[in-house]
Amino acid sequence: MTDAVTLQGVTKQFGDVVAVCDLDLAIADGEFFSLLGPSGCGKTTTLRMIAGFEFPTTGSLKIHGQEMGLEPPNKRPVNTVFQSYALFPHMTVEENVGFGLLMKKLGSADIAERVKRALDMVQLTHRAAATPKQLSGGQQQRVALARALVNEPEVLLLDEPLGALDLKLRQAMQLELKDLQERVGITFIYVTHDQDEALTMSDRIGVMNEGELLQVGVPQEIYEHPTSRFVADFIGEINLLPAVVVDHETVRLLGNHPISASTGAASGNEVTVAIRPERFELYDLDEPIPEGMNRIEGTVSRRIYHGDVFYYDVDTPAGVIEAKEENRPGVELYEVGERTIVVWAPAATSVVQE
Amino acid sequence: MTAPTDRQAVTPELEAAAERAASRRGVLIALPSWAYLSLFFAIPLVIVLVYSFATRSSTGLTQLRDWNLDSYARLWDPLVGEIALRSLLLAIATTAICLAVSYPFAYYIATRGPTARNILLVLVMIPFWSNFLVRTYAWRVLLGTDGPLSQLTQALGGEPIRLLFTNTAVLIGLVYGYLPFMVLPLYAALERMDWRLVEAARDLYADGWTAFRKVTWPLSRPGVIAGSILVFIPTLGAYVTPAILGGARTTLLGDYIVSQFLAARNQPFGSALSIAVMSVMLAATILYFRSGARNL
Numbered sequence: 224m225t226d227a228v229t230l231q232g233v234t235k236q237f238g239d240v241v242a243v244c245d246l247d248l249a250i251a252d253g254e255f256f257s258l259l260g261p262s263g264c265g266k267t268t269t270l271r272m273i274a275g276f277e278f279p280t281t282g283s284l285k286i287h288g289q290e291m292g293l294e295p296p297n298k299r300p301v302n303t304v305f306q307s308y309a310l311f312p313h314m315t316v317e318e319n320v321g322f323g324l325l326m327k328k329l330g331s332a333d334i335a336e337r338v339k340r341a342l343d344m345v346q347l348t349h350r351a352a353a354t355p356k357q358l359s360g361g362q363q364q365r366v367a368l369a370r371a372l373v374n375e376p377e378v379l380l381l382d383e384p385l386g387a388l389d390l391k392l393r394q395a396m397q398l399e400l401k402d403l404q405e406r407v408g409i410t411f412i413y414v415t416h417d418q419d420e421a422l423t424m425s426d427r428i429g430v431m432n433e434g435e436l437l438q439v440g441v442p443q444e445i446y447e448h449p450t451s452r453f454v455a456d457f458i459g460e461i462n463l464l465p466a467v468v469v470d471h472e473t474v475r476l477l478g479n480h481p482i483s484a485s486t487g488a489a490s491g492n493e494v495t496v497a498i499r500p501e502r503f504e505l506y507d508l509d510e511p512i513p514e515g516m517n518r519i520e521g522t523v524s525r526r527i528y529h530g531d532v533f534y535y536d537v538d539t540p541a542g543v544i545e546a547k548e549e550n551r552p553g554v555e556l557y558e559v560g561e562r563t564i565v566v567w568a569p570a571a572t573s574v575v576q577e
Numbered sequence: 578m579t580a581p582t583d584r585q586a587v588t589p590e591l592e593a594a595a596e597r598a599a600s601r602r603g604v605l606i607a608l609p610s611w612a613y614l615s616l617f618f619a620i621p622l623v624i625v626l627v628y629s630f631a632t633r634s635s636t637g638l639t640q641l642r643d644w645n646l647d648s649y650a651r652l653w654d655p656l657v658g659e660i661a662l663r664s665l666l667l668a669i670a671t672t673a674i675c676l677a678v679s680y681p682f683a684y685y686i687a688t689r690g691p692t693a694r695n696i697l698l699v700l701v702m703i704p705f706w707s708n709f710l711v712r713t714y715a716w717r718v719l720l721g722t723d724g725p726l727s728q729l730t731q732a733l734g735g736e737p738i739r740l741l742f743t744n745t746a747v748l749i750g751l752v753y754g755y756l757p758f759m760v761l762p763l764y765a766a767l768e769r770m771d772w773r774l775v776e777a778a779r780d781l782y783a784d785g786w787t788a789f790r791k792v793t794w795p796l797s798r799p800g801v802i803a804g805s806i807l808v809f810i811p812t813l814g815a816y817v818t819p820a821i822l823g824g825a826r827t828t829l830l831g832d833y834i835v836s837q838f839l840a841a842r843n844q845p846f847g848s849a850l851s852i853a854v855m856s857v858m859l860a861a862t863i864l865y866f867r868s869g870a871r872n873l
Contacts, residue, residue, distance in 0.1 A: 274774050296779040309777040313795050322791075374781070497766035 225288040227252045227378050227410035228273055232473035233282030233292075236377050242268040244434040246282070250378075250412060255404050257413045257421040260431035261457065266414045269431070270380050273412065274303050287377060288562045297326070303369035305395065305559040306386055308363045310355035316366050317351040323374040340375040341373035344403070357550050368403070373476070378410045385420065397423050407440075414533070418458045422446060430454045446499075452575050460499060463540050468492045474574060478540025484515040493575050502571035503546035505557055505566040519544070523557045537565055578641045586603035637842030648849035654810050657833075657850070664830040667744065668813040671751040675759040676801065678752070683763035683800070687770065701760050703759075709754060713821045717741060720822070742824035750818040755811065756824075759804040766800025767793075802865060810858050830854055 228250040235243040243265040250256045258266040271277045272284060275296035284292040284480035291299055299532060302323065302432045307338060310319050320341050324334045342348045345365035364384060371379055384400075385393045401424045415421055421428050422442045429439045430453075438445060438454045466474040467484045475481050488494055490547055506512055508520070521539030535546045535557060544565055548554060557563050585591065599629075632643045651657070686697045704712060718724055720740045727737045740746045770793065778788035816831030823829070830850070837847030 269644075274776075274780060276779075296776070297782045297784055301780075303777070303780045305773055307773065307776060309771065309773040311774060311777070311792060322778070326782035326787065370781070571794075 226285075227287060228412065229283070229285040229288075230269070230273075231283040231285075232267075233272065233284055233412045235265075235272060235277060235280045236280045236482050241434050243272070243279075246350045248429060248436060248439065250410060253408050253410055255401065255411045255413065255424055255426045257415060257425040257428045259418060259421040259428050259458075260429060261416055263433075264431040264451065264562060265434040266416075266431050267382060268419065270303075270382055270412060270414045271418070273378070274301060274380050275299050282483060298374055302374050302376040303380045303382065304364075304367045304371050304384045306382045306384065308355075308367040308384075308387075310363055310366055310370070312551055314354070316347065316353050316355070316358070319355065319366055319371050323368065327374070336482055337373055341369040344372070344562055345369045346406050360388050360397065364388065364396065365415065372403075372407060372409070376409065378412060381411060381413045383415055383416075383417075384413075385417075389454035393420075397455075400424060416468055422458075430457065432457070447571075447573075449573055451499060452495050452497070455495075455573060455575055460500050460545065460547070462496075462498045464496045464498070464544075466494050466496045468494055468574075472569075474517070476541035480519055480539075480541050482519070482572065483515070484517075484574050485569070486574050488574065488576065492576075494576055497573040498544075498567060498571060500534070500547035501549075502567045503531075503544065503548075504566045505537075505546060505548065505555075506566050507515070507555075508562055508564060510564075512566055516566050517569055517572065518564050520562065520564050523559050523561050523563055526557065526559060537563060539565065599806075613755040625848045625851055628844050629852050631845045631848075633843050633845050639844040648843075648845040649798070649853070651846055652849060652853055660828050660830055660833050663744075663827070664813055667748060667813075667829065668809050670748055671755060671812045672759075672809045674748070674752050674803050676805060679756060679759040679763050679804065682803075683760050683767050686764050687767035688759075694754055698764070701757050701764075704757060710817060710821075713750055713754065713818055716746070716753065716822060720746050720749070730788055741822065742827075742828050744820040747815075747819045747827065750822045751812050751815060755820060758807040758811075760774070762803035762807065763797065763800040766797040766803075770796060806865065808864070813858060814854055 228248075230246050231247040231250045233243060234241065235332060239455055246265075246269060258269060260266045263345050268277060272279050272292075273286070273376065275291070275294060275298070282292070283290060285531055286300060311322065314322070317338055321338045321547050322333045324337060324517055330335075339348065339349075341350055347365055347369065350358060350362060358366065358517065363535050364387075373475065381400075385396050387397060399539040400411075402423075413421070422445075425442055427439060427441055428445050430437045430445060432453050438450050440448075445454065446458055449458065449461075452463065455461050464476055465480075466476050468474050468488045469481060470490055473481050474484050474486055474494065476496065482496070484496065486494070506518075512518055519539045519541055521537040521544065523535055524538045524543070525534075525536040527534040531550055532546045533550060533554075533556070535548065537544045537546060546565060611859075614673050625640070628639055629648055630646070631643045632640045632645065632647075634640050686694055686701075689697065719726055720738075721727065722739060722741065725740075726740070730736065730738050740749070774792050774796065775788050778792045779785070783791060814831050816835055817831065819827065819829045819832055825830075834847050834850045834854070837843045837850060841847075
């Protein structure tokens, strides 16, 4: 089977600025793929190149095996849901949704039928005659979605489509979008700077920074096994501790403290150890600790109540470690100034290069 | 100093008094413009309206008695119709040419970077730095039989051109004079354009021209309407340009009204003409706005 979208060695320059640098990426048919990164990382430029709003400076861009790099947007089998929706303010909801079909010169009966089905799908049939201004943000978002999907594109491009919605609505729409994607079976390429969104919805995530694609993988892989300091730091909360590689399964933290971790780097290399706060457990000094676990002793310097969890800062010879403990009934609390042992599994320890 | 406890609690009466005070302040702010507009616009307009119903004595004086509609009856004179039609066609032609020339230019300015944009806008406004009358006289030199344009055609082996004192000369002068009034509102409308809408249209299979026709043009219509009104209204009653560049045979509404006041000394008829032209302009403006506003 051919991939839905393939980019090979794609570079985009704006004058002297390199927005996207030598990007290689293959997105499978029917996949929900997210491009994740901070603003200015090149994710939107990549999306715009797939849409046809920008042309690559060099490289190959194929959609279903066909070279499309320099085709204008109207000649590509893709549709876009824009960040601020870009609904036509001078047209009704119905006219907005029917625009693409009208451009494709379908018969008016056919258009009416498909527009109706698309509006049904996003539950907006009752607002067909409204203008975009009369709709709420969430409704506009749905119209934008219907306007793109009604054309049955091979690939749907979404540029931070939930960015303008408030938190509750955004969470509801995340699930709705994911359901919708599974129903229609179209390849979704989703651009976002919101890691929660990417983790929740995607089949695979590509993390970008400064025009480069740093890591591609399923959400769990990206979260649990970041391969670079940037990816580790960008996604979720994480402890980054400087360390030196001892052998292929041991690194030494500051304070000459050895711990077990799969290193994959040459002995003597300076690396960063990345551990998620929720992977730590706090033990009393006299409590028995399971075999094979990493441990380090320290003093609690801060405790923050966060409703569902407690955050602890623990001062250790290796640096300050942030640990997160669930607020379960009967959970043992540590007071500031108390000594404790921070315990975690070697498998939860990622070793990343700079 | 008053202690906070001395303040009375708010009652409906106090609220009403506070609102009255706020509205009095509003009136005070608007007072200078009210005074100026009343004195130099509203009162003269009323005088013109009153004069249009007055009688002209045999010596050309206006007599404020024997009120009648004779001046308005004269508006149906075929001569008036002919002059009005000529003015109307000229105003329409000027507006159409201004629009055709300005739209691409305004589009060009609006799609440049901020620096280029400001330079281009200043260039559009440079003509305003010198007097309109002076600039119109300059056209007299340019278009004259021994002017540079004519010399050029002769150098190329052609006939000397005879443009001056024709309708074409007036048209050229009017287009030149009113072009900025079309460019600026068009620019303002296009500059406010959300270009992502054009991208959306392209994304939905519209080619460049269709995207323009379906999105850019309808959304820039407020600018088209504003620019057209700003050009059409003054050219319909234009006086200076036709007086300088036009010939004796091409009387337009502007000269005709002036001649009623100065040469023919028929102030009632001149006033009636003025009122009629103003009414037509007002009606046309309202209609034009209404037709455009529907799709905004």
